[in-house]
Amino acid sequence: MQRSGNAVWRGAGKDGSGTVSTPSGALKEQPYSFRTRFEDESGRAGTNPEELIAAAHAGCFSMATAFQLAGAGFTPEELRTEAQITMTQGAGGWSISAVKLVLRARVPGIDDAKFQELANNAKAGCPVSRVLNAPITLDAKLEG
Template sequence: MAQIKRHATAKWQGSGKDGSGSLTTPSGTLKDTPYGFKSRFETGTGTNPEELIAAAHAGCFSMAAAFQLSGAGHPPETLDCDADLTMEQIPGGWKIAAIHLTLKAKVPGLEDAKFQELAKGAKENCPVSKLLNADITLDAKLV
């Protein structure tokens, strides 16, 4: 079986609220990208883990949908996906409770019922969906 490994580095200095960190990936897409309390829990400059998870989920699901649609003989012209992540405070900390995926797809010649079936399969089989312990919902529309 094939295996793919990826790597990222986080550096943090200082306390949880007053400290700051940076994220770096070998691809260079993230290079000393700042993150901290304000960018995570308030409005501040930099990214945060939840934003990155939402982006990863939107990207993974879109690619999974493209494979599902293409495999069924309906390659998409365009797939536009939004991922809205909800993080909730629970006793003892925080939890990523839900992610809502909104997909707008242009797929000529595909009936909605088949599209819904394929989009649902992509949501269930996307590796990021499988990773998350959250309620994942999907609103998929042909445009």
Template structure:
């Protein structure tokens, strides 16, 4: 079992307040977040951006393991995750994570590649966390 930690500190109201996120690894260190970084374009981060980064990273690593197990070594796996936040009654919900993958994998055929990519999409721990639609647009070059 592995436990990873991050902390959030918030001061002020929801709309006018500000927060900082810090992770044990130090990658996030008092990183600012606020209403403006979440719903506007102020510099800083937001929960959806961090979830997108986690999903892209998790899926890509899962696919690397799937490919390795099948005897393939990718030259490059480049994934973007686009997380959609939408209104849900009085609040919001994460409704979708759209993965876009561009892959260079020598010697693999399209059918096998699609099978392994689908297994990675369904099997990565972050995908399992979501109660949302997950799509995958995979290009093998």
């Protein structure tokens, strides 16, 4: 199986701009630039690669958690995940230095110890977790 995305960039690094697209149409010529990546703290001016990685990680981890739960005989009512990516600038340039997954879940019939075990299994097994070269922490809580 292969998946793809594409980007078009025009101009120099700081003054240029580009678009990202996916074959599914989920992203269609979505704008991004130096400003949307490094200067716009609100994140409202356009996307950036790290935001897309965060969304991909949140989606991957949520699905991996659902599979872990189902394999253990539990059906989640809802899994809400936020992936928070930390960027740091070092001597070699910018890097993703940490990822924090924040999971809030409603899973009938499960105790917290089993939930934590399965959520941590999902964190370790999620393909996006495995591709990232940064420490990944998990804050998982059951609700309701």
